[in-house]
Amino acid sequence: MPDIIEVSHLVKQYASVKAVDNISFKVSQGECFGMLGPNGAGKTTTVEIMEGITSASSGTIHYLGEPMGPRFRSEVGIQFQSTALQDFLTVRETLGLFRSFYPRGLSLEELAELCALGDIMDRDARKISGGQRQRVLLALALVNDPVLLFLDEPTTGLDPQARHNFWELVRNIKARGKTVILTTHYMEEAYLLCDRIIIMDHGHIIAKGRPAALLEQHFRGVVLQLPYEDFHPVRDSFAACYRHTGELVEITITDVNTAIATLLNHGISLARLQIRARTLEDLFLELTGRELRA
Amino acid sequence: MIRRFLAVLKARNLEFLRDRSALGWNIALPVFIVLGMWLVFSGNEKPIFKVAVFSGAAPLASLHNDFLSTRFIQFYSVSSIQPAIRKVEHDQSDMLLDLENPAHPRYWVNQSSPKGYILEKILQGEKDLRYTRQPVSGRAIRYVDWLIPGILGMNMMFSCLFGVGYVIVRYRKNGFLKRLNATPLHAFEFIAAQVTSRLILIMCITIAVYIGTDLLIGFYMSGSYLALLLVAILGATSMISLGLLVAARVSSEEFAGGLLNLLSWPMMFLSGVWFSLQGTHPWLQRTAEFLPLTQLLEGARAVMLDGAGVLQILPQLLALAGMTIVFLAVGAASFKWKND
Numbered sequence: 001m002p003d004i005i006e007v008s009h010l011v012k013q014y015a016s017v018k019a020v021d022n023i024s025f026k027v028s029q030g031e032c033f034g035m036l037g038p039n040g041a042g043k044t045t046t047v048e049i050m051e052g053i054t055s056a057s058s059g060t061i062h063y064l065g066e067p068m069g070p071r072f073r074s075e076v077g078i079q080f081q082s083t084a085l086q087d088f089l090t091v092r093e094t095l096g097l098f099r100s101f102y103p104r105g106l107s108l109e110e111l112a113e114l115c116a117l118g119d120i121m122d123r124d125a126r127k128i129s130g131g132q133r134q135r136v137l138l139a140l141a142l143v144n145d146p147v148l149l150f151l152d153e154p155t156t157g158l159d160p161q162a163r164h165n166f167w168e169l170v171r172n173i174k175a176r177g178k179t180v181i182l183t184t185h186y187m188e189e190a191y192l193l194c195d196r197i198i199i200m201d202h203g204h205i206i207a208k209g210r211p212a213a214l215l216e217q218h219f220r221g222v223v224l225q226l227p228y229e230d231f232h233p234v235r236d237s238f239a240a241c242y243r244h245t246g247e248l249v250e251i252t253i254t255d256v257n258t259a260i261a262t263l264l265n266h267g268i269s270l271a272r273l274q275i276r277a278r279t280l281e282d283l284f285l286e287l288t289g290r291e292l293r294a
Numbered sequence: 295m296i297r298r299f300l301a302v303l304k305a306r307n308l309e310f311l312r313d314r315s316a317l318g319w320n321i322a323l324p325v326f327i328v329l330g331m332w333l334v335f336s337g338n339e340k341p342i343f344k345v346a347v348f349s350g351a352a353p354l355a356s357l358h359n360d361f362l363s364t365r366f367i368q369f370y371s372v373s374s375i376q377p378a379i380r381k382v383e384h385d386q387s388d389m390l391l392d393l394e395n396p397a398h399p400r401y402w403v404n405q406s407s408p409k410g411y412i413l414e415k416i417l418q419g420e421k422d423l424r425y426t427r428q429p430v431s432g433r434a435i436r437y438v439d440w441l442i443p444g445i446l447g448m449n450m451m452f453s454c455l456f457g458v459g460y461v462i463v464r465y466r467k468n469g470f471l472k473r474l475n476a477t478p479l480h481a482f483e484f485i486a487a488q489v490t491s492r493l494i495l496i497m498c499i500t501i502a503v504y505i506g507t508d509l510l511i512g513f514y515m516s517g518s519y520l521a522l523l524l525v526a527i528l529g530a531t532s533m534i535s536l537g538l539l540v541a542a543r544v545s546s547e548e549f550a551g552g553l554l555n556l557l558s559w560p561m562m563f564l565s566g567v568w569f570s571l572q573g574t575h576p577w578l579q580r581t582a583e584f585l586p587l588t589q590l591l592e593g594a595r596a597v598m599l600d601g602a603g604v605l606q607i608l609p610q611l612l613a614l615a616g617m618t619i620v621f622l623a624v625g626a627a628s629f630k631w632k633n634d
Contacts, residue, residue: 084468
């Protein structure tokens with residue numbers, strides 16, 4: 001697939017901080033590209049420069065092989081992290097307002113269908129729930145039937161059910177062949193939706209690739225979880241590979257059989273043992289030594 | 295381009311019309327003020343007499359005239375006769391004295407004015423000089439007649455400055471402007487729609503209040519309605535543009551409120567809403583000329599009280615158009631979508 005966006009040596013210097021420090025990457029047509037990192041990693045700054053909302057201190061961005069021109073504005077859709085809508089307008093009127101800014105696009109009926117807005121089209125846009133609101137903002141980003149869709153932390157603050165519903169909508173949009181650029185600090189979201197991701201921290205890219213491949217590349221093992229009170233007699237045997245997460249201890253190992261044998265030899269109860277696969281959260285911790293959502 | 299402009303215009307109009315409290319306030323406030331003023335001022339004006347004196351080249355202080363030393367009468371000097379006669383006609387002066395030729399002094403009084411009648415009786419009591427009576431007639435203009443354009447203008451000013459200024463600062467602060475900036479909408483289309491929306495609303499409200507108060511109180515209107523409409527539209531446009539200029543970069547409502555107050559208070563007192571600036575320091579009068587509300591009120595009063603037409607108020611119309619262009623150009627050039 002050809003590249004839809006190419007970012008080269010991008011730098012954004014604010015008065016005292018370098019929010020984005022010389023990063024380069026490409027996004028291919030039709031893929032869902034994830035940008036991960038904790039708050040303050042530089043994701044939003046990077047994505048706003050790509051959207052043409054913020055100017056870069058240096059570096060270039062090419063859209064379909066050319067510097068961004070007026071065409072870009074009418075061919076992309078953007079969902080910001082937080083957007084207020086005009087007061088006293090219904091969802092339908094708000095969509096109509098934005099629809100009129102573009103010469104081409106989807107009809108309001110198609111948008112309602114695509115973003116599951118059927119029952120809230122005539123409601124006051126201020127009087128809807130958080131999940132409904134994110135769906136309206138998604139619909140606004142889709143009014144011009146964009147080639148490229150930016151979603152900046154679209155599910156932050158949503159409850160798990162609303163988040164799963166939103167993911168379903170994004171999958172449908174992907175199925176229509178759109179390129180999606182998604183920033184998030186939910187690793188699960190990136191893992192489920194994204195074809196490729198970059199992980200950012202302090203303005204740098206610290207890892208990039210397919211989510212599964214990244215996990216494969218960095219570690220093969222699994223994580224054993226035990227309550228600390230059960231675990232502490234054997235802690236010296238696992239000194240190099242355990243850490244506390246609240247009441248629990250997480251032991252990262254590659255050889256499950258040996259580890260369980262060791263636990264049993266010490267008479268540790270396995271009644272409350274849990275085994276999980278390693279996630280992008282673990283990867284982030286491994287790469288930076290810090291919790292992602294700290 | 296027109297489509298985008300019309301869409302923003304329609305959305306803004308809907309927003310305003312559905313905001314019942316704002317709409318109700320905009321209609322109720324000026325009616326209350328006019329009614330209040332009418333109650334206060336009808337019938338019992340303060341017993342101070344105002345006499346204009348024309349003395350040719352000689353300064354007023356150098357004249358030896360017993361009448362000029364009468365207490366409780368404010369004497370002020372005028373430099374020509376004709377405009378001063380018109381003031382007597384409109385009851386803005388109670389009497390005009392012409393002392394240029396000390397041997398043949400003349401005076402003008404409005405036959406329908408009770409104050410003119412009393413002053414005339416005092417003057418006739420003077421023994422040393424025979425004054426020649428020059429009666430004028432004319433419908434007496436009450437203070438409330440003079441005040442109506444001021445009140446309407448002041449209400450327009452507040453609505454123009456705060457209406458458009460606060461809305462844009464709020465849009466910027468909550469990120470709505472940033473969202474609009476991510477669409478093909480141009481700053482000029484957005485600004486033009488905001489100005490037009492405010493202008494339509496303000497003109498509708500002002501016309502409604504004008505008709506309403508005229509039915510209630512019945513005030514003086516002697517000139518051309520076309521000229522009045524023109525000066526009102528240009529005045530409103532210039533003040534909306536001034537509000538936009540203030541709101542072009544600011545993203546704090548408190549700061550914007552401070553700036554708008556900084557503009558509106560001087561205008562309220564220096565533009566002649568409540569009292570005429572005649573007799574104040576010339577420097578103050580020159581400064582006031584740069585305020586759009588001053589130009590609007592000068593134009594509106596010339597039309598309503600002196601019967602002026604479009605041509606007579608051309609200087610005011612041009613001044614307002616000039617201010618509009620400057621405010622809009624600077625406002626659009628410095629317009630910021632984002633809240634830093």
